[in-house]
Amino acid sequence: MFRNLIFDWSGTLVDDLPPVLDATNQVLGVYGVPPMDRETFRLRFRLPYREFYEEMLPGVPLEELEVHFRKAFSGSSEPVTVLPHAREKLAWCQAQGIRCFVLTSMDSDAFRGQLEDFGLAGYFEATYSGVLDKREVILEILDRHRLAPGETAFVGDMTHDVETAHHAQLTSVAVLTGYTHAGALALARPHLTVQDLDGLRRLMERPTGKARPVATVGALIENDEGQVLMVRTHKWGHRWGIPGGKIERGENAAAALVREVREETGLEIAEPVFVMVQDCIDSDEFERREHFLLLNYLARKTSGEVCLNDEAQEFRWLTPEEALKLDLNQPTRLLIEEVLEGGTP
Known part of the structure; x- marks a missing residue:
């Protein structure tokens, strides 16, 4: 189905929502804003995250907020884990000769640390991190790696990922494992929606023999x-x-x-x-x-x-x-x- 897959990271390949929520609440606490629970955060958080923070803490410079967030995230005791089926999906892509990339808004140092800690670096031809607005980079990735839009999908868990795929005329694949509820994702009109990456693998597998109705x-x-x-x-x-x-x-x-x-x-x-x-x-x-x-x-x-x-x-x-x-x-x-x-x- 696809020869190239560009993956989001957080909520798509790894579950880092617990420390992100913990760090976000610590940042809000610095400015006297009450903490959010997990579901409230999922309903309100969005990318580019400058828009989220402008809504939550209007007028506070993003650079100032990033300093607080990086410190809180690195010091959080909440775990980060590889999502179920993610490693298997990447191994399947490698076996099928499907080229894989990462495009994430995550801080580059934290991303590289997770990439190495989880042993996932070998699955990707190239990775792009610290990208606040993915729409500003996606066309560059296609051009640099000579990826045909008709053969490429962007896989992510947030509306911004769907919008990024539409911007580059790629197939948008929404996964329901991360930061955004299914209803909000549906409003962004992804081309495909899957429960998790195992669903995407099964969708991409070519049927053998003559399938019956x-x-x-x-x-x-x-x-x-x-x-x-x-x-x-x-x-x-x-x-x-x-x-x-x-x-x-x-x-x-x-x-x-x-x-x-x-x-x-x-x-x-x-x-x-x-x-x-x-x-x-x-x-x-x-x-x-x-x-x-x-x-x-x-x-x-x-x-x-x-x-x-x-x-x-x-x-x-x-x-x-x-x-x-x-x-x-x-x-x-x-x-x-x-x-x-x-x-x-």
């Missing part, structure tokens, strides 16, 4: 007010759709539908009515090229409140007519239109 179930779920449940997910390019998933071996379609809806939404359903089957072959909307057989149902919510798992980022209860005004994936649009036209028994 994958049978799935999904339901347009109605509540007592005649509204239907729409969920937005990164798997479908941040478009809206319906809950559903794969049928497991030995499981009938009706049981799979109940299970998938429960796992993805926390809802219990009843009275599923089969509506239609759709072929979905290598859709540009889906996160990878795949042939799905979509078994679509209409079902009624019986109990529970919507509690999304990590496959979806947002939900809405809407009338079918209102739902058609959303940015829907095409199979969901066809399903709703079929239901509105009376295409159910």
